[in-house]
Amino acid sequence: xxxxRLPLILVCLCTIGxxxxxxxxxxxxxxxxxxxxxxxxxxxxxxxxxxxxCHKPAKYDASYRSIPYPGGxxxxxxxxxxxxxxxxxxxxxxxxxxxxxxxxxxNFSAYPRRGEKTDTNIDHRRVPNQQxxxxxxxxxxxxxxxGAFLKQWQPGDIVTxxxxxxxxHTGVLSDEIDIxxxxxxxxxxxxxxxxxxxxxxxxxGHYRFPK
Numbered sequence: 001x002x003x004x005r006l007p008l009i010l011v012c013l014c015t016i017g018x019x020x021x022x023x024x025x026x027x028x029x030x031x032x033x034x035x036x037x038x039x040x041x042x043x044x045x046x047x048x049x050x051x052x053x054c055h056k057p058a059k060y061d062a063s064y065r066s067i068p069y070p071g072g073x074x075x076x077x078x079x080x081x082x083x084x085x086x087x088x089x090x091x092x093x094x095x096x097x098x099x100x101x102x103x104x105x106x107n108f109s110a111y112p113r114r115g116e117k118t119d120t121n122i123d124h125r126r127v128p129n130q131q132x133x134x135x136x137x138x139x140x141x142x143x144x145x146x147g148a149f150l151k152q153w154q155p156g157d158i159v160t161x162x163x164x165x166x167x168x169h170t171g172v173l174s175d176e177i178d179i180x181x182x183x184x185x186x187x188x189x190x191x192x193x194x195x196x197x198x199x200x201x202x203x204x205g206h207y208r209f210p211k
Contacts, residue, residue, distance in 0.1 A: 044155070047186075084171060111128075159172075171197075
């Protein structure tokens with residue numbers, strides 16, 4: 001049964017270097033034309049962890065929150081685009097909060113978004129910091145989606161974009177594909193949703209974690 005998809009008429013505010021308001025994406029949703037592809041292993045757990053967030057979608061909220069460490073999370077009914085990634089990876093056994101914090105302690109200046117010292121509440125919730133981590137500890141793949149490059153885009157991969165507004169955004173590739181063979185993406189701009197938006201904005205990164 002096709003899932004309902006939310007329109008991308010988005011009004012939201014970003015305070016942590018992630019995503020914000022972006023115009024509606026014409027023709028972005030095509031649930032009737034989608035199909036599932038088989039996925040196993042860690043990638044299947046990442047996709048499952050991302051899709052679980054669509055059952056009770058979190059309202060977009062990128063505000064700074066004090067959270068426990070390790071294994072910390074903001075309230076389940078709230079979150080930013082980066083929280084989709086954090087929660088999806090946690091379902092596969094990877095605590096991105098802890099992983100980024102530990103690497104940041106040793107390589108603080110290498111991370112693009114930082115304060116005067118590490119902060120376990122926010123460092124891992126910033127798109128540029130996630131990009132740096134995945135480029136270092138994961139596989140950095142093509143950002144092209146045309147021709148043979150499309151085969152590189154697999155369920156469980158992480159994608160980052162530069163929105164039309166100039167802000168960063170991120171999501172998890174689904175095991176659902178559109179009529180062109182492009183995967184849907186589970187992300188959060190207004191609420192957590194699974195949508196056909198891979199090529200809707202300028203792609204800035206494509207990662208597979210772990211290697």
